[in-house]
Amino acid sequence: MNGHSGELTMATLAGYGVREIFTLSGGHIFPFLDACVKQELAIYDVRHEQTATFAAEGIAKLCRRPGVAVLTAGPGVTNGVSAMTTAAFNGSPLVVIGGRASQARWGSGSLQELDHVPIVGSIMKSAATVPAAADIPKMVNEAVTTALTPHRGPVFVDVPIDVAFASATADLPAPVVPRGDAPDPSLVDEAARLVQEASRPCLIAGSDVWWDGAWEALGRCVETLRIPCFVNGLGRGCLPADHKLAFSRCRSSLQSADVVVVVGTPLDFRLSFGRFGAARVVHLVDSDASRAGHVPDVVSPAGDLSQILDGMVSAAGRVSAAPASHEEWIASLRELEQARRSADEELLQADTDPIHPARVYGELRHRLERDAVVIGDGGDFVSWAGRLVDSYQPGCWMDPGPYGCLGTGLGYAMAARVAHPGRQVVLMLGDGAAGFSLMDVDSLVRHGLPVVIVVGNNGNWGLEKHPMRRVYGYDVAADLQPECRYDEVVRALGGAGELVRAPSEIGAAIDRGLKSAVPYLVNVVLDPDAVYPRSSNLG
Numbered sequence: 001m002n003g004h005s006g007e008l009t010m011a012t013l014a015g016y017g018v019r020e021i022f023t024l025s026g027g028h029i030f031p032f033l034d035a036c037v038k039q040e041l042a043i044y045d046v047r048h049e050q051t052a053t054f055a056a057e058g059i060a061k062l063c064r065r066p067g068v069a070v071l072t073a074g075p076g077v078t079n080g081v082s083a084m085t086t087a088a089f090n091g092s093p094l095v096v097i098g099g100r101a102s103q104a105r106w107g108s109g110s111l112q113e114l115d116h117v118p119i120v121g122s123i124m125k126s127a128a129t130v131p132a133a134a135d136i137p138k139m140v141n142e143a144v145t146t147a148l149t150p151h152r153g154p155v156f157v158d159v160p161i162d163v164a165f166a167s168a169t170a171d172l173p174a175p176v177v178p179r180g181d182a183p184d185p186s187l188v189d190e191a192a193r194l195v196q197e198a199s200r201p202c203l204i205a206g207s208d209v210w211w212d213g214a215w216e217a218l219g220r221c222v223e224t225l226r227i228p229c230f231v232n233g234l235g236r237g238c239l240p241a242d243h244k245l246a247f248s249r250c251r252s253s254l255q256s257a258d259v260v261v262v263v264g265t266p267l268d269f270r271l272s273f274g275r276f277g278a279a280r281v282v283h284l285v286d287s288d289a290s291r292a293g294h295v296p297d298v299v300s301p302a303g304d305l306s307q308i309l310d311g312m313v314s315a316a317g318r319v320s321a322a323p324a325s326h327e328e329w330i331a332s333l334r335e336l337e338q339a340r341r342s343a344d345e346e347l348l349q350a351d352t353d354p355i356h357p358a359r360v361y362g363e364l365r366h367r368l369e370r371d372a373v374v375i376g377d378g379g380d381f382v383s384w385a386g387r388l389v390d391s392y393q394p395g396c397w398m399d400p401g402p403y404g405c406l407g408t409g410l411g412y413a414m415a416a417r418v419a420h421p422g423r424q425v426v427l428m429l430g431d432g433a434a435g436f437s438l439m440d441v442d443s444l445v446r447h448g449l450p451v452v453i454v455v456g457n458n459g460n461w462g463l464e465k466h467p468m469r470r471v472y473g474y475d476v477a478a479d480l481q482p483e484c485r486y487d488e489v490v491r492a493l494g495g496a497g498e499l500v501r502a503p504s505e506i507g508a509a510i511d512r513g514l515k516s517a518v519p520y521l522v523n524v525v526l527d528p529d530a531v532y533p534r535s536s537n538l539g
């Protein structure tokens with residue numbers, strides 16, 4: 001292909017199924033915008049680079065392919081750093097193309113002359129500067145392959161402005177989508193044996209099950225080996241919430257299991273750092289590097305997760321002389337699950353004034369279709385979502401992941417509407433979280449991307465306010481304006497919305513939102529004192 005650096009870059013990315021970029025303009029990146037126009041890739045321009053980068057990561061999460069942010073030199077790139085870090089924590093194949101000051105003039109003090117590579121180098125799987133236009137296809141292709149190689153993650157390539165405007169003739173490499181390695185069969189057998197001989201096994205499936213395309217193998221594994229299954233992150237929906245072996249409310253039972261199988265998610269704070277009472281831990285990971293170093297005595301087959309899970313299924317008949325029945329254990333978990341779900345009913349239907357946050361979910365859950373995309377950005381309000389929203393299909397739940405960065409909301413919502421034009425898209429947004437990205441409703445309006453935004457308006461940074469009170473007996477820097485009219489902000493930006501003060505008004509307001517042709521914000525005034533019950537509260 002002959003073309004300028006922007007054209008060579010976009011043609012290489014398009015080979016991987018990329019159909020759009022997220023960006024905010026700057027002279028350093030004009031050639032990439034020009035290339036998108038010429039090659040008919042959609043350009044979604046936003047109001048802050050963090051939204052562009054979260055949206056690109058969101059596309060990766062929703063479509064299981066590279067998502068691309070094009071950020072201008074200097075502040076454009078540095079504004080994207082928290083979103084790049086989020087992608088690194090999430091193992092998302094985000095590709096960031098950065099503008100960069102002129103190479104020929106480097107050191108003479110050009111505008112925004114910042115070397116981004118050392119800044120993002122510690123975060124991204126790879127970070128490099130392109131020296132010449134002819135190097136673009138090879139370097140961009142290598143970066144994308146790195147991003148897509150399990151364990152996946154974000155990559156960064158910046159292109160100096162003089163290189164970006166230059167042209168070259170270069171071959172476009174054939175796109176390669178790498179798979180994980182074949183696992184060590186003896187470790188797979190050992191994992192299957194432990195599960196078969198356990199009397200109280202549990203399994204937790206996380207994001208890499210989705211990234212690896214292993215949800216069908218997960219279903220075969222839990223059904224054949226009869227393992228009760230929990231999910232987290234993008235693992236949600238990998239086993240439908242109404243599957244007979246799917247559980248969510250009785251996670252405390254993990255502490256009384258005798259074998260816990262963790263699939264495709266790290267043994268981190270979300271999973272009590274991999275310590276589950278006296279249980280043996282089996283950790284199925286997508287690559288050697290994903291094994292946990294901090295937990296002793298773990299059986300950890302590494303490689304393609306479908307191969308590992310199917311390997312456990314085929315091992316089932318041969319690895320154990322004395323398989324134990326799990327049926328009693330499954331029945332006891334089901335009983336506990338039902339009891340906890342019934343106990344939640346009272347909160348889901350709470351008719352209090354002011355509104356209890358759980359009531360919002362009581363209204364929302366009946367209105368969601370099975371393939372609705374639900375996004376959470378906030379503190380306590382989103383913890384309620386995590387507990388009360390059930391997912392039925394993979395790729396339908398978007399939380400910020402273990403980096404816990406507020407501000408993902410508008411970017412993820414934008415990505416969801418771009419990826420799924422016909423589905424329900426609902427963003428559950430804390431009033432604090434709203435401040436990080438609400439201006440990007442303007443971007444949704446300009447690009448014709450309607451979504452429903454439900455703000456849990458408790459007038460404070462709830463997930464910090466209540467713990468601080470517990471620690472010090474008082475709180476500071478934890479209050480926001482009570483009843484702030486975020487719905488009017490959205491109206492001013494060309495969307496629509498309303499304020500809701502009574503529980504009985506929530507449902508109809510959400511219905512109006514779901515029918516709206518423009519972004520719609522349902523601003524629900526919540527009880528400022530409703531505390532989310534959790535054991536560890538420091539977020």
Ligand SMILES: Cc1ncc(C[n+]2csc(CCOP(=O)(O)OP(=O)(O)O)c2C)c(N)n1
Binds near residue numbers: 379
């Ligand atoms: C970028 C960023 N800044 C600060 C925090 C710390 N933090 C975690 S939750 C939270 C409160 C969120 O408040 P809000 O969105 O209003 O939700 P609420 O807890 O009130 O429901 C804060 C400040 C964070 N996680 N990310």
Ligand SMILES: [Mg+2]
Binds near residue numbers: 430462
């Ligand atoms: Mg709040």
